[in-house]
Amino acid sequence: MKDLLGKAILDFQTNNAPQNVITETDISEAEEMDISYMFRQYKEMPTLEQKALSLAKGKVLDVGCGAGAHSLYLQNKGISVKAIDISSHAIETCKLRGLQNTEVINLLDIKDQQFDTILLLMNGTGIFGKLINTTKYLNHLKTLLTPGGQILIDSSDLIYMFDTDEDGGVWIPMDNKDYYGELVFNIEYKGEHEDPFNWLYLDYNTLQNAAHANGLECELIQEGENFDYLAKLYIK
Known part of the structure; x- marks a missing residue:
């Protein structure tokens, strides 16, 4: 990419x-x-993100950290956090912003490490x-959890984006x-186009x-206002 x-x-x-940045998907316009x-x-931050950060504890792994907004907040609260992203530019940014523990790495490539909270x-x-x-x-996420550890993950149900017929059924191509x-x-930025990539939203x-x-156990922590939610996963 x-x-x-x-x-x-x-x-x-x-x-x-x-x-x-200009974004476009196969079901939405640019x-x-x-x-x-x-x-x-x-x-x-959205309330779901604020809630997740309030629940973060112990040794934290921030997956897909981007510019490091979540990690910086936790670091400033004195929480041990490792920020990872597959983007070298994002990680360079995180370092410039003062994040102390960062790495350019794919989540699936992390081995022999465990965390109390995975964001x-x-x-x-x-x-x-x-x-x-x-x-x-x-x-793979299970292998990265300490005993009693938690995964805090958010997503959205995209069913609202599809047309509904007179009987209440949803037409999904x-x-x-x-x-x-x-x-x-x-994604388009400064006239360049990114290679198309797959991205999953889970209800x-x-x-x-x-x-x-x-x-894994799965607990609904909070629902947002736009069909989004925050969930907690942990080992039984």
């Missing part, structure tokens, strides 16, 4: 003529994302890519998809069923 989102994050941090949102303070926020199920990958990720929350994302019931099937 060209890491255009990471470039936008680093451009903003270094004041290198940053521009908004829209601009203000890159400053990646640098939001705690008071500017997957800003649609944390997105990194699964497709529904079929959920089991692989959940089983699957188009070679296994699940309606499987999206293909496109709570589907996440809960997948968790139970893979030896």
Whole structure:
């Protein structure tokens, strides 16, 4: 990947003529994302993110940390946090912002480490890519948990984006998809186009069923105002 989102994050941090990022999916039209949102303070975060941060404890792993907004908040509270991202530009930004423990790494490549809290926020199920990958990720996450550890993850039910008929049924064009929350994302930044990538939104019931099937308990912590939710996963 060209890491255009990471470039936008680093451009903003270094004041290198940053521009908004244009995002588009296979079920939604193009829209601009203000890159400053990646640098939001705690008071500017959605309530689901604030709730997750209030529950974070012990040794924390922040997966897909972006510009490090969540990790910085926790670090400033004296909590031990490791911030990871596959974007080298994002991690460079995190270091410039003062994060002490960062690494450019894919979640699936982390071995022989355990954490009391694993954060997957800003649609944390997105990194699964497709529904079929959920089991692989959940089983790997289990290996990274200390006894009594927790995974705090958020996502949204995208059912609201599809048309409803007169009988209340929802018409969902699957188009070679296994699940309606499987999206293909496109990103544009400064005239460059990112390679399309898969991104998964999971409704709570589907996440809960997948968790139970893979030896995890799943607890609904809080629901948001836009079909979004925060869940806690932990080993039985």
